[in-house]
Amino acid sequence: MRSALALMRVSFLTAASYRFAMFVSVASLVLQIVPTYFIGRTLDPFMAPAIAGQGSDYFGFLVVGTVAYLLLAAAVDALPRALERGIATGTLELIFSTPSSVASVLVGLTGYELLWTLARALVVLAAAAAFGFHAHWARIPEASVILVMIVATYFGLGMVAGAMVIAFRRTASLQTIVIVGSALFGGVSYPPSLITTALARYSDAPTWIARIADIVPLTYGLRAVRRLTIDGAPTSAVLGDVATLAVFCAAFLALGAFIMALALRRARAEGTLSQY
């Protein structure tokens, strides 16, 4: 645990040494709320029927989607990027030559990025609140647990991407595929049901595309979070989605850990742990 905290501290100190980038990162999020607000309010009348089950406020819908998107993108991308940096600078080899466990090293390498993203997500929520975003704050604890599950699920996929960095030095754009795919089909900016509606207009459109949303963990997590925070639905109303997300979470974490272990074994066998 201390090893993980020490690595997170170093990541923070390194990031803090790039003060301008840190400032821009926060400022851009605050500014992003402005167009989100206007788009949300403008499209509200059109989107209301489609998002009826997840709150009737399209601006709130977008805000929750943005927060979840930020967290999932960090969960997928933080580890492969940290490993790439560690390999390029040679720090990874030295860290792996210490008695610290692989798990604490992986958590330590990504912990700061995740916490920083959480802070940025809070900035988004605060800015959105200033623009009139209303949430059922009493549901925040349950919603936070679901967001943590979303992060854990996507961290599993981040481990797969990290394993690819260790094994092949490239991720073959896995993170991009996961992030963009989840954003398109997981309901970040519009409900997945809208895809079915849109496809129904074209008789020759492949209908299986609409089914992709079913295999995207974000679909379930985001729907549950929105129902809790925007609709104020009771926890019992989202148990089905949470259970599905839990299955994804367990499966992806196990898959990520397994593939990471394989990649580390391969890198040790091939002597490529430190090659860059």
Next chain:
Amino acid sequence: MTLAAPLDVAAAPPPTSGEPALRLENISKRFKVRRGMLATLRDPRAATWVHAVEHVSCEVRPGEFFGLLGPNGAGKTTLFKMLATLTSPDEGTASVYGADVMRESREVRRMVAPVAADERGLHWRLSALENLRLFATLYALRGPAMRERVDEVLGVVGLRGAEERVVGTYSSGMRQRLLIARALLIRPRVLLLDEPTRSLDPVSARDFRQFLRDEVAGPARCTVVMATHSAEEALGLCDRVAVLNRGRLLAVGAARRLEREYSDERYRVRTRDPEHRVWRELETRGDIERRVVGDVDADGWTSVECHVSGGADRAAEVLAALTAAGASIAGFDRLELSLADLIERIVTSRAPGATHA
């Protein structure tokens, strides 16, 4: 570089059970040679392997200063990486104080501290202090003990006073010293140094060697394994050296003994009479083989290099014969075998078909 070192650098003395610090038994490692796309498509199953380390067996004693010599690609770094648990052997076993590098890798990492040849491995945007604190925590040092140890190693490598500076502003030598300070944090039982003085200026390198001799390998009984291309380090610092070539261990022994064994007893004679008849007489008798190697200086002196077989006694007889014959001799010095020559001779003599035992 000032190396005001404390005494407490290495771990507590190892167990006295007679266990070697390092034991390599028939250890091998080979790597697949990367092929081009076309070659892979033509024959996907074909593979070419290069043997980085091939059936190496040897032991290093506790507290010993052990040198690894050999040309580039000899397998030194691969051997280091296997000992540091970063690369797994294909065959054979390696252990550190009885702990197997594969099965007990975590235990091994508590005892072994590697120092790489380059300056990578540091966080350049952070201060030296922050770098050391990070690794102290990763090595499970805590609280006041950690602060004390960090301060101690900063003093050891002469970086006290510069610890708050960002590493990116350090010189190469300072960064190398910081890497060594990092390795010393845990009071390692085994220190693996991969060309540690490569980035140091000659004075810093000399001071660093002195520090290793006096404070790390000496009273503190830390076992040091050092890959080096420096004759000063191999011959002046190491108790024993191993010579590797293409992954194979060619020779192990005391550096001076190997030097004697492979040296050809060459002497440099400073004379004013390189054409004196006595030279020809000695050559005719087979006592010497000579060649003039230097230009004649303003005072008429020149250098003659000659091979004298039969050891120091025979060389004394040659010198006596020269002076008795009236040849002007101003110097008669035995030529040290250069490290390059030593390695080359060992490699050549151990090549298939060579006659040297």
